[in-house]
Amino acid sequence: MSGNEITLIDVIGDNSESVVDEVDLKMQVVRLYNKMKAVLKNRxxxxxxxxxxxxxxxxxxxxxxxxxxxxxxxxxxxxxxKAIKKLNKELKVEN
Incomplete structure (x- = not known):
């Protein structure tokens, strides 16, 4: 790899903290939805x-x-x- 590597943060710009926070939030939302699908009953x-x-x-x-x-x-x-309790339990096990 060369010394002139460009990272995603370099391309996105100066708001790297807010971008990282937004990406982190979106990843947490996806994780929550996946847990909801896996753990909760439809109702x-x-x-x-x-x-x-x-x-x-x-x-x-x-x-x-x-x-x-x-x-x-x-x-x-x-x-x-009941649903919140199930999600909390699953998310704690994961961490």
Missing amino acids: EKIVLELRYGLLSGVGKTQREVASMLGISRSYVSRIEK
């Missing part, structure tokens, strides 16, 4: 996607999610807590 995944706006960018209340899925708000709460 758990749907509840988290709706609650936190993972697909639309706009989160919904437990009451709104309950209405959309035809279940009670308290059931949405239980599903959400």
